[in-house]
Amino acid sequence: MPVLECIELEKSYGRSEALRGVSLKAEGGRILGLLGPNGSGKTTLIKLACGLLQPSGGEIRICGLAPGVETKKIVSLLPDRLSLPGYMSPAALCAMYEDFFEDFDAGRAERLLDELGIDPAQRVRRMSRGTREKVQLILAMSRRARLYLLDEPISGVDPAARDYIISTIMTNYAPDAAVVLSTHLISEAERLLDDVVFLGAGRVVMSGGADELRERSGKSVDALFREVFKC
Amino acid sequence: MLSRLLKYEFRATSRIMLCVLGALLAIAAAASLGMRAIGYNRGLTIVGAMVLVLYFLAIMCVGAVTLILLVYRFYKSLLSDEGYLIFSLPVGVHSHICCKLICAAVWMLASFAAILLSIAIVASSIGITGVVLSDLQVMFERIAAAWSIGALDFASFALELLLLAELSAVGGCLTFYAAMSFGFSFSEHKALCSVLAYIAIGILTQLCIAALLGALGLLFSLQGPGFYISLGGILNVTRVKNLSHAVMLGGIVLQAAYCAVLYAITAYFLKRRLNLP
Amino acid sequence: MDWQIAPESPIYAQLAQKLRRGIASGLYGPGEKLPPVRELALEAGVNPNTMQRALSELEREGLVFPQRTAGRFVTEDAQLISRARETLAREETRRYFSAMEDLGCSAGEISRLAAEIAKEGHDAGA
Structure with missing residues (x-):
């Protein structure tokens, strides 16, 4: 069973349609790239998978279940915004994650914080933006989830941090876990991807295995993207 | 799960609330002294009166802070960027609402009790x-x-x-x-x-x-x-x-x-x- | 090993090629145990599945064989390795010749240049 499955998924806000007839699958042990220009519906799709939005039509399933309390136990979200409460420290946040998520690996989180030289006792609001993003990433990746949803994890981050984030994602690979990664920085991320979905104006414009697309088009995924989404 | 949510909610709110309520009682104690000072001599009477006014302001502050805090907590936790974290917790929507409501009810009761206590403190000075x-x-x-x-x-x-x-x-x-x-x-x-x-x-x-x-x-x-x-x-x-x-x-x-x-x-x-x- | 992966063509194919070179050149000696997939993937900066696919191809060619729980090993078949080396060398030579022809060099010029450069390298080494 695919970890994440969308069947003719639709979402509209009033009159504007954010997603139309989106069907895709994310399998365990594979990294899926959700690629598209700004406003193409990537974040909407991710929010639907988290249960933060309700679909207007179609279905979305995580390990066969509709998004809800049960799926939140096996889904780890890294939002594209800073969502950590400012008055808490990384240590307090780890304790909170441990409290609420059975699959949280506190040891791994501590190790990663240590690796990056982040003071676990310092309150989040005193940290720089980059450090806050790293803490958020560490918390998300320290969960042994079935589905990782990473919304623009490398945008707005310096190149060294990007490399670190990409290698963290790769070393977190687990054979039964699927990673769905949305980004518009494709050239940086394409080596990471097993499968690719091009999302344009809420529709799936193209999809397939990354190497398959390279073979078929003779181009990199980045070049293919520029071609498909030429202004 | 609700008890865990409550633990974190109280942690987030207790610092401000205890400060404010503590301040109220401290000012009430000062005011009760101020009441005794009135009529002693001109200087102390003015000070005493000012402290009394401060006390009444403090009561209004407590009411305002309690109200603002519980509205702010609801907004910050559930409707702002923090919502991405809070709503990804494996907890139903009802638990979230009840958590905020219970915390608010407790603090409103506590504020009310503190105000009564402060009145008793001030009143005790007049005998x-x-x-x-x-x-x-x-x-x-x-x-x-x-x-x-x-x-x-x-x-x-x-x-x-x-x-x-x-x-x-x-x-x-x-x-x-x-x-x-x-x-x-x-x-x-x-x-x-x-x-x-x-x-x-x-x-x-x-x-x-x-x-x-x-x-x-x-x-x-x-x-x-x-x-x-x-x-x-x-x-x-x-x-x-x-x-x-x-x-x-x-x-x-x-x-x-x-x-x-x-x-x-x-x-x-x-x-x-x-x-x- | 310097992996230098270009995103324009299938990555698994490039990885397979690099691994073949590694084996042909002796970087991964005959019978030697290869590092685990995850480690290789991290070194190359690619997805482990892609590295896995490259290794599977090498398995199909017989250059590499898996041993149940111990991991993957380079073949001990010296003939197979030298044949792979020969194939890679030919490819490299063809590429070289094609580049020289683009410059307009004749076959004679190519031989002369090859001898000179080889001598230079030999003198530098000595």
């Missing part, structure tokens, strides 16, 4: 407390003797009153929650929609109350004179007690229903119409 209490005691004893109302009746009435008061506070809280949940479901002008929703709920509530009272008045006006005569006849102590219980319970039920409606609105908009930034 009127003893006189007031003994006078009250005499009054109650006389009423009890005349109308054979026992301590039990007073106690149950007090409890009903307390329950009604707490439910009203919860209702006030829920009005904010419902208005915000509604307002923030829009993509733009979230704050404006919330304010408008709050006003609209207020107006609707007033209309409902007016309609209810109007219906009641109509009911009474339709009764013939015989009704009032019989009413006078049956008015004995037991019936009055029962009537007052009925009125209180009726009020509690209505207030609870009001809370339930607002809760349902809040839950609906948070579950189905959540629109995080």
Whole structure:
């Protein structure tokens, strides 16, 4: 069973349609790239998978279940915004994650914080933006989830941090876990991807295995993207 | 899960609340000293009066801070960027709302108790407390003797009153929650929609109350004179007690229903119409 | 090993090629145990599945064989390795010749240049 499955998924806000007839699958042990220009519906799709939005039509399933309390136990979200409460420290946040998520690996989180030289006792609001993003990433990746949803994890981050984030994602690979990664920085991320979905104006414009697309088009995924989404 | 949420919610709010309540009691202590200072000499009288004014300001502050805090917590935790974290926790929407509500109810009760305590502290300085209490005691004893109302009746009435008061506070809280949940479901002008929703709920509530009272008045006006005569006849102590219980319970039920409606609105908009930034 | 992966063509194919070179050049000696997939993937900066696919191809060619729980090993078949080396060398030579022809060099020029450069390298080494 695919970890994440969308069947003719639709979402509209009033009159504007954010997603139309989106069907895709994310399998365990594979990294899926959700690629598209700004406003193409990537974040909407991710929010639907988290249960933060309700679909207007179609279905979305995580390990066969509709998004809800049960799926939140096996889904780890890294939002594209800073969502950590400012008055808490990384240590307090780890304790909170441990409290609420059975699959949280506190040891791994501590190790990663240590690796990056982040003071676990310092309150989040005193940290720089980059450090806050790293803490958020560490918390998300320290969960042994079935589905990782990473919304623009490398945008707005310096190149060294990007490399670190990409290698963290790769070393977190687990054979039964699927990673769905949305980004518009494709050239940086394409080596990471097993499968690719091009999302344009809420529709799936193209999809397939990354190497398959390279073979078929003779181009990199980045070049293919520029071609498909030429202004 | 709810208990865990409550743990974190209290942790987030207790620092400010305990500070504010502590400050109130400290100022009350100062004010009680200030009261004694009045009349001593000119300088101390001015200081004493200022401290007294400060005390009254402190009471208003406590009310304001409590209200602002519980509204702010709801917004920050559930409707702002933090919502991405909070709503990804494997916890139902009802747990989230109940957590905020319980925390708010506790702090409102605590503020109320602190204010009463501060009044007692200030009043103790004037030495009127003893006189007031003994006078009250005499009054109650006389009423009890005349109308054979026992301590039990007073106690149950007090409890009903307390329950009604707490439910009203919860209702006030829920009005904010419902208005915000509604307002923030829009993509733009979230704050404006919330304010408008709050006003609209207020107006609707007033209309409902007016309609209810109007219906009641109509009911009474339709009764013939015989009704009032019989009413006078049956008015004995037991019936009055029962009537007052009925009125209180009726009020509690209505207030609870009001809370339930607002809760349902809040839950609906948070579950189905959540629109995080 | 310097992986230098270009995103324009299938990555698994490039990885397979790099691994073949590694084996042909002796970087991964005959019978030697290869690092685990995850480690190789991290070194190359690619997805482990892609590295896995590259290794599967090498398995199909017989250059690499898996041993149940111990991991993957380079073949001990010296003939197979030298044949792979020969194939890679030919490819490299063809590429070289094609580049020289683009410059307009004749076959004679190519031989002369090859001898000179080889001598230079030999002198530098000595």
